Amino acid sequence: MSGRAVFRGLLVIAFALLVQMTVVLDVRVAGASPNVMFLLPIAAGVVAGPVEGAAVGFAAGIAADLLTPTPLGLSALVGTLVGFGVGAMSGSLVREVRGLPTLVALGASAVAVMLYAVLGAVLGESQFLHVDLAAVVTVVAVANALLAGPTVRLMRWALTPPAERSSAGGRR
């Protein structure tokens, strides 16, 4: 990743964190609120591949962990694994086909929430399994699927060099 991509990536993470901690927290459906911080590594993985997906997942996870009363590093671990997984599995097909990132965001967000709950329980936070996991998984996955389009565009702006971005725009 170039210095420019790192700077823009951090800018996107800071913006997403602000949105998460202000507007998104007020939206509660069935007792659960969306989590856009899990969407960032998914979008980065789709746009730029596994290394960038893992790096964005780590940074976004640490940023989220610093402001929540949950174990520091847990979101970073989940973000790293999910970003890497999405980047490794999404080939050029996901990047080119319109609508496919939405489905990837839906599935990967659900996996991220479940992974977070299970890893948390393994690390001694057994209360993570007492929450209404079905509601949390559904709310986070659906919200992230709806927000996948703009987030992928934002990540493309942050991580893709201008030359590649304009050629990708041309293909669409």
Added chain:
Amino acid sequence: MARVARPRRSRRTLSTLVVLVLLSVTIITLDDTGHARFFTSGVKSLASDVYSPLRRGVNGVLDPIGRFFAGAVDYGSLERENQKLQDQILTLELRKSTDAAERRQLAQLQRLLATNKLPSVASLSMVAAEVTAQNVSNFAATVSVDKGTDQGVRLGDPVVGPGGLVGEVVTVTHQTATVRLLTDGKSVIGVSFGHQEEATLQGFGAGHALQIDYVPSTAAVARGELIVTSGLQGAALPPGIPVAEVTSVRSVVGAADKQVWARPVADLDGLSYVEVVQWSGSS
């Protein structure tokens, strides 16, 4: 050429993953270790100090928009809340006539507290705080408040709201604090009921009933009974704060303990202002 580059790139990809995973695991371990936890909570506190003014500023601008969307999504619950408030008004109107009797009852309770020499919460210093965020994570029942160490809030301070105990301060920065609610899965507090029977009250997550453990099968406890903090020697909370109301009691044949469930007396879902009791410094 591409055939040579691919394994090298693949190795770099895998090594990035391994490094980041190891780094995450190291941070988790440090956060869970006694001495290092002091450092990680310091970093969290610093991050919160830097971020809080930004969040307050954005909240000031975006709150009306957020509330609009929340209202649109949660219209059903708003209707239920409206109905609940109307019911409360009716109940209060019915109670007006019994106000004098209640005042007498209150005076009796105050005398009882004085007789037992229990330190009353009212005699302790309190810091009024506004709730700035609720449940910042789907996996923890917490609220954030706008008062911190600069205003005298300390780690472990009990927090009370309208009706009774809300929870205790689990992280504190210069200007903010995070309060773990009674309903959080990590919340365990010492309580008492009836004729000074002692038990522990445990949370099971937001929206779930509270469980009262270690209630002997011989103990007299009934539905509707008020549970208060026990305040045993060295307890984290002062005694006598109303905590919960018993909602169900079940006796199992042959079991040493009763299964008792309760609900918080404070409305934890609708918190706007709370009082932080400056207790940890006085204990």
